[in-house]
Amino acid sequence: MPKNTGSTPVVVTLAEIARIAGVGRAAVSNWRRRYESFPAPVGGTDTSPQFSLADVEAWLRQENKLKAAANPLDRLWPEYESLGNRDTSGRLVAQVGLRLSGVASVGSPDDAAVDQHRAHLLERTVDLAAGDSSRSTFHFLLERWLRTHVRQITTSPPRLAELMLKVAALFHPGPVHTVLDPACGTGTLLAAAGRRWGIESTSPVRLLGQDSDPVLVRLTQARLAVDGLIAKALSNLSLAAGDTLRADAHAGVQVDVVLCNPPSNERDWGHAELATDPRWVYGQPPRTEPELAWVQHTIAALAPGGVAVLVLPPTVAARRAGRRIRANLLRAGLLRAVVALPPGAAPPYGVGLHLWILCAKGDTESGNRPRTELTLIDTAHNVSSAAAERGGVDWPAVTTQVTGVLSGDETQGSVSVPVVDLLDEQVDLTPARHIPRTRTATMVDLRQSWAQFDACLSELRDVRGSLSELVPAEHDEAVALISVGELERAGALEIRTGQALPEDLVRRGERLEGEARVLTGAPLSGPTQLWLSAPVVAQGEEDGSLTVTASQDIIIAALARAFDVQVDTDVPSVLGPQLAALRVNPTLLDPWFLAGCLRAPANVQRAGTHASTTSRIDVRRLQIPRLSLEEQRRYGEIHRRITVFERDLREMKAVGAELSRSLVDLLAGGQLPRM
Structure with missing residues (x-):
């Protein structure tokens, strides 16, 4: 049974009890109903009650409900949550990683050293992670911490990080000695860069990172240490906590690659106090365009021939306030490509984010002439779902399309637009606005839509026949x-x-x-x-x-x-x-x-x-x-037919809208025959 030397009680939810016992949540719900001796809630709500961990474990042992295969970390994690807040538990997770990797902590002293309960919890966790399980123990704790605080922290999915690295390698084929992430979060992009270029190089790649959240910086250091990506003396690592735009910890450093998923839609990013900042070579970012401040910050950090790959909201490509800066980036030849990703590639998952690829001019770049075209790629409409991996976007198809286009292949869903054609009043860089929809695709959609419309109409007639025969009962007897x-x-x-x-x-x-x-x-x-x-x-x-x-x-x-x-x-x-x-x-x-x-x-x-x-x-x-079960089934069948009627109405509305869209596309292109 876990010891809690602090004053805060350790509580668990029904889901956590299920993990500890190695059963499903439904089994725990059944135990609560069947056993009067099941511990009473000590907090929470009626729909999400909380129970004392000590009482629950005592009851599970008494009733022989504990399975030997249960992960001991599942029993330990509630104690991390009981520490009280996100920062305290996050620091302890980071300290676990640093202890397991043998790398000394940097920055402020660790709070766990001055708290008896946290120090005891740290030692018990380290004892569980003996031998080869050190890395899995840390990543288990990190994943649980991130899941608990998912609404407060934005992370870059590993498959997105791999794509960004492949794109960067295409534009920087030579050796990479230094990588920067000025908004590093929990270090996903830096870890991916360390694995790629640290293995290929005879010396470890130098990793630079900064984040405004000190806890995330500490977790990044622990993550890199546990994954074996930093030297024992920390000679290839420089991490800092602080506001990157206001106080750049790596000012003046020139790097080969910048990988970044910066915060978006921030209004208090330093617009007024940074009005004369020398980084704004291509225009002072408006208050409503913090993302363009990050874009120019990354450009300032690039060495000659360096490349930056940024994850940005799609609105950055088209907002009116940023058109002057976008135009200047195009004129300078720095922005090489914009890639529209499918929704679900990264948080926020309901939005199709963009990748911006920016390249600093090399010392030997041919004639130092700016590029005259911008490559636009739209993966949202040209990704086959047949080979998609379980649980994620079809990353192989997305990667093949993006790397193929950037390597010079002509692929549907991409276009190279002359810069002069983009320098209009809008300077809209949204890929979907410039990639033409083919007449063949529109005609195929039209034929399919008419076939679906006829099928919906037939089904609607069938269900209408059965429902139209129903009449209300004439009596008003109370039921x-x-x-x-x-x-x-x-x-x-x-x-x-x-x-x-x-x-x-x-x-x-x-x-x-x-x-x-x-x-x-x-x-x-x-x-x-x-x-x-x-x-x-x-x-x-x-x-x-x-x-x-x-x-x-x-x-x-x-x-x-x-x-x-x-x-x-x-x-x-x-x-x-x-x-x-x-x-x-x-x-x-x-x-x-x-x-x-x-x-x-x-x-x-x-x-x-x-x-x-x-x-x-x-x-x-x-x-x-x-009502009797027989009467229930008769009424239930009527309700089932009503739901079919509602479904057919929805489908007909959707198919009708698609028909209208296809017809308007053909009409606007002058491709409809005369009636």
């Missing part, structure tokens, strides 16, 4: 009602709440074979764009970290402003924190009948508080009629 809460207590159904999602593993785009859809809110019936691979879902269901539906489960989005109900026929589905699932006992309840009653507007109005737009519907207060 006895029963609430969902009463059904739960009677064992007729089980309520399962959604949980936080592993955002770094969620893939955006079209569904691939074996993937499960991910739902995060209403509407539940619309097109799904989020997916998780089968292995991730299976592991999450086993350890209780994900809420996964089974066939005929009823999914509920319980926000008052967006209440929705759906019988899940596309299982498994993974539910986010705004959702819940009802799993019924089929011998007592028909799921289609239950779903139809739950979504009735009058029923929802009775169960909601409607105090604000964020109010939630109390699912347990929803009511349904007391």
Whole structure:
């Protein structure tokens, strides 16, 4: 049993209890109902209760519920969370990495040394990580820390880092001695650079990094140390905590490669105090264009012939306020390419981010003449999903397309635009605005859309025939009602709440074979764009970290402003924190009948508080009629047909919109025959 010498109690959630016991979360929920001796909650809420770790472990041992295969770090992690805040636990994770790697810490003294509880937790963690498990122990703790604070920290996915390195290597084929990341975060880009160029070089590549968050800087140092990418004397590493734009710790240093995923949409980045900064060679960045300040900062750091690859929001390519700086970058020949990535490549996952590739002029560059063309690549519309890897964007296809175009191959989805053609009033560098859509593609879309429209129309006629024959009953006899809460207590159904999602593993785009859809809110019936691979879902269901539906489960989005109900026929589905699932006992309840009653507007109005737009519907207060199972099934079949009717209407609307778009494309190109 863990010892807690501090005053803060160590608490665990149901999901953490499931990990400790090596079972699914549903098993823990069953234990709470079946065993009166199960520990009572000590905190949290009704939907997310918290329990004393010491009491839980004592109960698990008493009832022989602990599995030998459970990861001991799962039992230790709640103590990290009990330290109180993000920074304290993050510093301790970093100290674990530094101790395991044998590299001395730099910067301010580590807080763990002056706190008995943290020092004891540090020693126990190091003891668990004996031998070859040192690296996996640190990365386990780092991954859990990042997942816990996913809304506060933006990370660069490893596959994006690999693409950025390959792009940089194409523009800088010679040896790389120095790499800079001025917004290093937890060090993903620096670690990738160290693995690539540190192995190829006879001497370790020098890694420079800075971040405004001291905890992330400490974690970066630990990460590089654990991965064996820095020398024992730290001679190839320079990390600093501080505001890079206001106080550059590496001012005057000239580097071969800059890799950076800078913060975006920041208003307080130093616009006024940096008004006369010498880095603004191509124009003072407006207050609303902090990303262009980072672009010019990276250019100032490049040695002759150096290359910078930056991850930027797509709005940077087109915002009116930044057009003067974009034009000057084009005239100078520094901006070589803009790559539009598919949505899901990096946080924020719903946006297709851009890569900007900038090159400083080399000492021997031919004639020192600026480039006359800009390469634009759009991977969002030309990525085949057939070979996509599970749990992520189709990175092989994206990488092949990008590296092929930048190597000189002519590939669909790319274009080289003369700089003079871009220097208009907008200076819009968005790839999709310049890559033409072919007539062949439009005609294919048109034929497919008409075929889909005819199919939808036929299905709509069929379901309309059965529903139009229904007439309301003439009697107004009152029907006895029963609430969902009463059904739960009677064992007729089980309520399962959604949980936080592993955002770094969620893939955006079209569904691939074996993937499960991910739902995060209403509407539940619309097109799904989020997916998780089968292995991730299976592991999450086993350890209780994900809420996964089974066939005929009823999914509920319980926000008052967006209440929705759906019988899940596309299982498994993974539910986010705004959702819940009802799993019924089929011998007592028909799921289609239950779903139809739950979504009735009058029923929802009775169960909601409607105090604000964020109010939630109390699912347990929803009511349904007391009917026999036979009657339930008859009503359930009617509700199923209603959902088919609604689905066909949605599909027809979407197909009609696609038809209109294709026709307008052909019309605008003068490619429609006369009527």
